[in-house]
Amino acid sequence: xxxxLPVLLVFLLFSxxxxxxxxxxxxxxxxxxxxxxxxxxxNFRYVLADPAVGQATVNTVWFTLLxxxxxxxxxxxxAMFLSELRGRSWAYTTLAYLPVITPPVVAILLWRFxxxxxxxxxxxxxxxxxxxxxxxWLDSPHSAMPSxxxxxxxxxxxxxxxxxxxxxxxVRTDLYEAAELDGAGIVRRVWHVMLPHLRGVLLLMLxxxxxxxxxxFTEPLLFTGGGPQNSTLTILLxxxxxxxVNGDYGAATALSVLLAVALAVLSAGxxxxxxxxxxx
Amino acid sequence: MSAERGLLSQTDRTRRRVRVPFVxxxxxxxxxxxxxxxxxxxxxxxxxxxxxQDSIRKPLALFPSGEVQWQNLGTAWQQGHVGYYxxxxxxxxxxxxxxxxxxxxxxxxxxxxxxxxxGSVLSAAILVTLFVPHIVSLVPLYLTVLKLxxxxxxxxxxxxAVWLPPAASAFNVLIVKRFFDSIPREYFEAARIDGAGSxxxxxxxxxxxxxxxxxxxxxxSIISSWKDYLWxxxxxxxxxxxxxxxxxxxxxxxxxxxxxLAGLFLAxxxxxxxxxxxxxxxxxxxxxxxxxxx
Numbered sequence: 001x002x003x004x005l006p007v008l009l010v011f012l013l014f015s016x017x018x019x020x021x022x023x024x025x026x027x028x029x030x031x032x033x034x035x036x037x038x039x040x041x042x043n044f045r046y047v048l049a050d051p052a053v054g055q056a057t058v059n060t061v062w063f064t065l066l067x068x069x070x071x072x073x074x075x076x077x078x079a080m081f082l083s084e085l086r087g088r089s090w091a092y093t094t095l096a097y098l099p100v101i102t103p104p105v106v107a108i109l110l111w112r113f114x115x116x117x118x119x120x121x122x123x124x125x126x127x128x129x130x131x132x133x134x135x136x137w138l139d140s141p142h143s144a145m146p147s148x149x150x151x152x153x154x155x156x157x158x159x160x161x162x163x164x165x166x167x168x169x170x171v172r173t174d175l176y177e178a179a180e181l182d183g184a185g186i187v188r189r190v191w192h193v194m195l196p197h198l199r200g201v202l203l204l205m206l207x208x209x210x211x212x213x214x215x216x217f218t219e220p221l222l223f224t225g226g227g228p229q230n231s232t233l234t235i236l237l238x239x240x241x242x243x244x245v246n247g248d249y250g251a252a253t254a255l256s257v258l259l260a261v262a263l264a265v266l267s268a269g270x271x272x273x274x275x276x277x278x279x280x
Numbered sequence: 281m282s283a284e285r286g287l288l289s290q291t292d293r294t295r296r297r298v299r300v301p302f303v304x305x306x307x308x309x310x311x312x313x314x315x316x317x318x319x320x321x322x323x324x325x326x327x328x329x330x331x332x333q334d335s336i337r338k339p340l341a342l343f344p345s346g347e348v349q350w351q352n353l354g355t356a357w358q359q360g361h362v363g364y365y366x367x368x369x370x371x372x373x374x375x376x377x378x379x380x381x382x383x384x385x386x387x388x389x390x391x392x393x394x395x396x397x398x399g400s401v402l403s404a405a406i407l408v409t410l411f412v413p414h415i416v417s418l419v420p421l422y423l424t425v426l427k428l429x430x431x432x433x434x435x436x437x438x439x440x441a442v443w444l445p446p447a448a449s450a451f452n453v454l455i456v457k458r459f460f461d462s463i464p465r466e467y468f469e470a471a472r473i474d475g476a477g478s479x480x481x482x483x484x485x486x487x488x489x490x491x492x493x494x495x496x497x498x499x500x501s502i503i504s505s506w507k508d509y510l511w512x513x514x515x516x517x518x519x520x521x522x523x524x525x526x527x528x529x530x531x532x533x534x535x536x537x538x539x540x541l542a543g544l545f546l547a548x549x550x551x552x553x554x555x556x557x558x559x560x561x562x563x564x565x566x567x568x569x570x571x572x573x574x
Contacts, residue, residue: 001390001394001396003387003389003390003478004386004387004390004396004402005386006382006383006386006387007383007384007386007387007390007402007406007453008402010379010383010444010448011405011406011409011448013424013428013429013444013448014421014424014445014447015409015417015450016405016409017424018416018417018421018424019409019412021417021420021424022416022420023416025419025420025423030423080287081305081309082309083286083287084286084288084302085306086286090559091310092309092310092313093563094317094556095310095313095314095316095317095318096313096316096317097317097562097563097566098317098318098321098552098555099316099317099320101503101552101554102321102548103507103524103525103547103548103551104507104509105509105526105528105529105547106525106528106547106548107320109528109529109532109540110320110544113335113537113541116336116339120336120337120338120339122339122340125338125339125340154316158317159566162566162567163567165567166566166567173285173286176286176289177285177289180292186287186288186298189287193287194287215414215415217510218509222529236415239415239418239419243419243422244514249419249423252419253416253419253420256415256416256418256419257416259413259415260412260413260415260416263413264411
């Protein structure tokens with residue numbers, strides 16, 4: 001059983017181990033200086049009393065909602081359209097996937113330049129032609145988060161397009177044929193054949209997107225550092241600050257556990273709700 | 281009979297009310313994707329060889345001052361050390377890919393071909409990690425790398441710290457196992473009757489047959505390691521070991537804009553080239569990930 005050795009070692013050290021350790025650490029005081037001490041729920045109490053946690057939660061949920069609003073329908077529509085191009089869609093998918101290939105750090109530094117708030121800035125210059133702006137983008141607490149959503153949508157859409165396209169190739173085309181013979185127009189074929197076929201993938205991608213966006217980190221760190229006025233401080237950024245700025249590993253893991261539990265409850269509720277809905 | 285058709289039938293496609301919006305839609309979508317997908321890349325190429333003032337004052341104009349600074353690329357590579365950091369990124373990506381390949385092929389072999397009695401337990405234990413958000417293990421993973429259990433070694437500021445953790449990927453193990461499942465069982469029996477041991481079956485039969493899926497794992501792990509930022513930032517504090525993603529924000533703080541943008545362009549060039557060359561494998565891999573998730 002030598003073959004099982006690599007997977008066992010790697011998962012024990014870097015996957016199963018840290019998960020268990022995370023749960024344990026949330027009940028301990030760990031700062032690498034003093035000896036480790038059991039503190040019960042003290043870390044949770046500390047975290048829940050920190051006003052920054054409330055702010056970060058509101059920001060993170062706000063980001064998630066905005067990202068759903070802009071980022072979820074776009075790839076679905078794009079994939080539906082591209083699947084009708086059949087053989088010729090490769091040029092489109094290649095273009096759509098280029099932002100996904102772009103390393104996030106490169107994309108963020110580039111977009112930070114695009115978001116230059118001066119009237120000469122890239123985006124302000126383009127919008128200025130239409131008489132709009134100049135907008136402050138990342139410099140205002142109101143528009144900083146939407147600006148991050150815009151970049152994140154650009155960076156993530158291509159991936160979802162490819163997944164939907166793959167799902168669409170397995171629609172039985174005779175169903176379209178039958179629907180058409182029964183007199184169903186294009187819109188009704190989309191509604192009654194295409195979307196029901198996609199339902200499983202759509203629901204799953206919805207859930208995965210929420211789980212992903214709730215863990216937003218690199219964008220606010222590099223775009224704004226959480227500002228202005230903490231308007232882009234996310235839960236993950238706060239965890240990072242707890243652990244690697246303050247050295248309070250207990251608080252950091254406690255907040256991580258809280259977030260993970262929230263996500264687990266959310267997924268379970270989501271699964272339950274959609275299961276009932278799809279059996280109806 | 282319906283030959284190749286999609287949502288739209290041949291009759292739809294000849295109808296004017298469908299054809300005209302469809303063609304207009306194609307033009308609009310293609311133009312949109314061109315701007316969103318290729319636009320930033322082309323702009324970055326232009327800005328990388330433009331003087332700073334051109335990029336700031338008239339970002340949309342093509343060389344308004346008439347000066348083309350090809351030397352920016354060289355300066356970013358040499359003085360900006362982008363070349364050096366890209367080398368680190370390449371070393372990190374190569375090691376990560378190798379580690380991932382070793383773990384997922386051997387694990388796939390155990391779970392799909394050897395099938396020991398405890399295989400189902402192992403399989404479930406791996407599967408379960410797919411459902412645990414990464415965030416739970418970020419801090420404890422950092423402390424693990426800081427002081428490895430049992431041996432008490434500190435892996436930070438060694439490449440091992442970035443090579444090993446990504447190898448614990450349930451996703452890779454699963455797609456490889458699924459691929460191994462599709463190899464006909466008769467092959468293994470025939471090989472065994474011919475007297476091949478499990479090592480020989482693995483190296484001479486399973487690995488050569490699974491080249492396509494190994495290519496997918498290789499590409500996906502190279503790209504994800506290339507894109508990674510937070511983890512190398514945490515565990516590689518020594519600037520000599522840092523990958524380009526960690527170095528770029530620091531370079532951005534101390535370097536003039538034209539050199540900065542040239543550095544961004546250089547950092548983007550290799551992933552884009554890799555993608556364009558291995559496009560098919562990439563898109564298949566992403567499609568596969570949809571299949572696993574569904």
